[in-house]
Amino acid sequence: MTRVFVTYRVRCAPSDIAARAQGIAVEQSVEMPLAAVMQPRIGAHIVGRVEDIAAHESGGFAVRVSLAAETLGPEAGQLLNMVFGNTSMHDDVTLEDVELPTEILAAFGGPRHGIEGLRAQCGAGPRALSCTALKPQGQSVEELAALAGRMAAGGLDFIKDDHGIADQAYSPFAERVPAIVKAIAVARRATGIATQYVPSVTGDWERMRAQIALAREEGVKTVMIPPMVVGMPNFHAAVRAFPGMAFLGHPSMTGGARIAPALMFGKLFRLFGVDAPIFVNYGGRFAWPAAMCRRVADAARAPWGPIKPAVPVPAGGMTTERVPEMLDFYGRDTMLLIGGALLLARENVTRATADFVARVRDHVHR
Amino acid sequence: MTRVFVTYRVRCAPSDIAARAQGIAVEQSVEMPLAAVMQPRIGAHIVGRVEDIAAHESGGFAVRVSLAAETLGPEAGQLLNMVFGNTSMHDDVTLEDVELPTEILAAFGGPRHGIEGLRAQCGAGPRALSCTALKPQGQSVEELAALAGRMAAGGLDFIKDDHGIADQAYSPFAERVPAIVKAIAVARRATGIATQYVPSVTGDWERMRAQIALAREEGVKTVMIPPMVVGMPNFHAAVRAFPGMAFLGHPSMTGGARIAPALMFGKLFRLFGVDAPIFVNYGGRFAWPAAMCRRVADAARAPWGPIKPAVPVPAGGMTTERVPEMLDFYGRDTMLLIGGALLLARENVTRATADFVARVRDHVHR
Known part of the structure; x- marks a missing residue:
């Protein structure tokens, strides 16, 4: 299934970043303990995945997470909600980039002029x-x-x-x-x-x-x-x-x-x-x-x-x-x-x- | 004319706070150099006023500014726009409080239940x-x-x-x-x-x-x-x-x-x-x-x-x-x-x- 890739910058201790990255992937998808997810297909497709963790050029870490495109709508509010909604409440996280598949780009359409x-x-x-x-x-x-x-x-x-x-x-x-x-x-x-x-x-x-x-x-x-x-x-x-x-x-x-x-x-x-x-x-x-x-x-x-x-x-x-x-x-x-x-x-x-x-x-x- | 009182927390050097406070008052009202304001009534009523500058309990300064209530609408977006819109782009400023006159409270109405x-x-x-x-x-x-x-x-x-x-x-x-x-x-x-x-x-x-x-x-x-x-x-x-x-x-x-x-x-x-x-x-x-x-x-x-x-x-x-x-x-x-x-x-x-x-x-x- 189509994925959306979202990059966050997280400023935390190196020993915490793996757990923080996983926490963001869960928060921005199913927002619950994974042990409570009953359906295997939700664990496989809907739960966010940590795709990469790297040093960020300005300090801290760049965390790249993928989300299921179907969770986004595509609708502008739901896009914001899924890429940054709850995570916006963590002061040490900024939203750095969102990579969207062509069909979502086309659905929103961008500037008309x-x-x-x-x-x-x-x-x-x-x-x-x-x-x-x-x-x-x-x-x-x-x-x-x-x-x-x-x-x-x-x-x-x-x-x-x-x-x-x-x-x-x-x-x-x-x-x-x-x-x-x-x-x-x-x-x-x-x-x-x-x-x-x-x-x-x-x-x-x-x-x-x-x-x-x-x-x-x-x-x-x-x-x-x-x-x-x-x-x-x-x-x-x-x-x-x-x-x-x-x-x-x-x-x-x-x-x-x-x-x-x-x-x-x-x-x-x-x-x-x-x-x-x-x-x-x-x-x-x-x-x-x-x-x-x-x-x-x-x-x-x-x-x-x-x-x-x-x-x-x-x-x-x-x-x-x-x-x-x-x-x-x-x-x-x-x-x-x-x-x-x-x-x-x-x-x-x-x-x-x-x-x-x-x-x-x-x-x-x- | 009725005033709205807005409190900001500003984290800056003590030597800068007077200018920063005045800058916020201008930014959130006429957003232009005061020397370019031609109408005396706008200078007297529409331009924001710094009402108080005090130490903030958590560090930095608490800056209390008053704005003309008539600039706000009252409309929810315009309220946000006038109390924090452009100033939201200053990383060292947070919006702490907004005090509104009863007629604006009544116009918005609050919780119905x-x-x-x-x-x-x-x-x-x-x-x-x-x-x-x-x-x-x-x-x-x-x-x-x-x-x-x-x-x-x-x-x-x-x-x-x-x-x-x-x-x-x-x-x-x-x-x-x-x-x-x-x-x-x-x-x-x-x-x-x-x-x-x-x-x-x-x-x-x-x-x-x-x-x-x-x-x-x-x-x-x-x-x-x-x-x-x-x-x-x-x-x-x-x-x-x-x-x-x-x-x-x-x-x-x-x-x-x-x-x-x-x-x-x-x-x-x-x-x-x-x-x-x-x-x-x-x-x-x-x-x-x-x-x-x-x-x-x-x-x-x-x-x-x-x-x-x-x-x-x-x-x-x-x-x-x-x-x-x-x-x-x-x-x-x-x-x-x-x-x-x-x-x-x-x-x-x-x-x-x-x-x-x-x-x-x-x-x-x-």
């Missing part, structure tokens, strides 16, 4: 994409729309809501989206650039579905969702229900330490349909090392059976001055997201935005 | 409740139903699915639930005890809704959901849509370290409607100290405005021998969950179950 779809939305050629965030929350619909217009006048590819912007009384979704679409449309006629507005969508599934449908009616082609806030199963439901829509994935509630970022953003987000995963860039206000960011970007774009590449979106305290460095580091199949640093220009936000856009557009890749 | 509702379901007086788990997954519907019947014959209050049991081909939800309900009904007539079957419900919202509706038609009064797998917003949607149903909350994907367990199980699960949060007992196969378990149980049952108490469900490698110790520790407003240890009795599982039930029922609280 990927970087080529996002480039096509804004008429970009084979270059990196630019994106900013509308901030701060607390502004009225009119203020947000005016800001969107001023930023769109700088010729951006994408303008997304800040992830704190939801459906608050001071800027209700149903009023905000049409107003911002309209403000950006005015700027588009002036710049000739098909700047795309990306509203932030949150809440339970019925609220999300209504918000995405409303956005689609307004001509929106991409929305942003935080999969770990709304739940992976419901994020994937949105991808299935709106195949024409592209999805930015926001990292809110991903935590930092227990699921390896390359797996979270480059594989799990992507598997469930994120076209463009936002993650934390090195050198910003989060403490990720450059090598970790490289692994995220590589994973997001790596060949992966039938799954389209996603476009990595490094973000978090970036500045325009760093654009050449970041594009040299990440390459052209990247979307750069700069928010607060553009807003620091205050009344000169259009000029600051145009400068950011020009640096992205005109960068000469080495 | 609580311990008295669960006791009423199985005709129990003011005593602790007993629960077991059907394991392992991989069994057929017939095998699971037969096992449920043998365990129900021991007189349990609740029999829940193992959390790995979802809607797999080997035991589809729509076939499993009626078969197990029927098997338990036979045992109920023999024991005279109203043993309740608690199916495991997972997936996206439409799948969850269909599963809960099917269970309700079969007479099921309680289901189990892992809120951090399906997403808090969708768990809360289930609570709102099925007010007559009680909910066990499973800890899958809660991680262990970044949201304090007393907050996760005693407040967040409870706020969104979990009647009985399952969590990790001390002395089992997870490494929680007894004091942490005490805090979880205390938080789950503490008076909290209009919110009903929830009944704590310590679990994870428990044995019947420990029942007296656990009931002395947790008191009578508790549900004890023993799974694998009963199954170790194999063909004598009914006798082992009856022994567990008797120890819970007959315990003399000191």
